[in-house]
Amino acid sequence: MKAQTLRHLIIALLMLTGIFHLAVAMLGAEGRALPLTIFGFIFLGLSFYVRADVKDGSKNNSRNAIVATIIACTAGLGIGGTSYAQAGGSAALPIMFLIDIVIIAAGAWWLMKTGKKA
Numbered sequence: 001m002k003a004q005t006l007r008h009l010i011i012a013l014l015m016l017t018g019i020f021h022l023a024v025a026m027l028g029a030e031g032r033a034l035p036l037t038i039f040g041f042i043f044l045g046l047s048f049y050v051r052a053d054v055k056d057g058s059k060n061n062s063r064n065a066i067v068a069t070i071i072a073c074t075a076g077l078g079i080g081g082t083s084y085a086q087a088g089g090s091a092a093l094p095i096m097f098l099i100d101i102v103i104i105a106a107g108a109w110w111l112m113k114t115g116k117k118a
Contacts, residue, residue, distance in 0.1 A: 014069065015043075017103070018047060024036055050062060062114075
């Protein structure tokens with residue numbers, strides 16, 4: 001898979017999970033509405049950041065956006081996973097965790113394909 005295709009996949013998944021987080025928060029997330037809303041907006045913002053192809057000093061101009069995405073998804077998995085393991089919750093949460101894992105894997109693959117920072 002080409003680096004640009006991976007980037008487009010990451011953008012689409014970030015938008016999907018951002019909207020999914022907001023929808024679950026609005027439909028009654030029993031005490032989890034605030035964190036779901038925050039992560040929903042973070043993921044939507046990151047989708048635009050990755051799409052912007054910003055000039056961050058790296059040879060491919062998107063490295064910082066992809067790294068920020070991996071960090072945010074890892075944090076979401078850690079925080080959400082801990083909460084889910086302790087208190088259970090909606091069937092939507094494992095789906096969100098799966099999307100986060102796919103985004104992290106695609107981001108890592110993108111980083112490997114594009115090489116080190118210039």
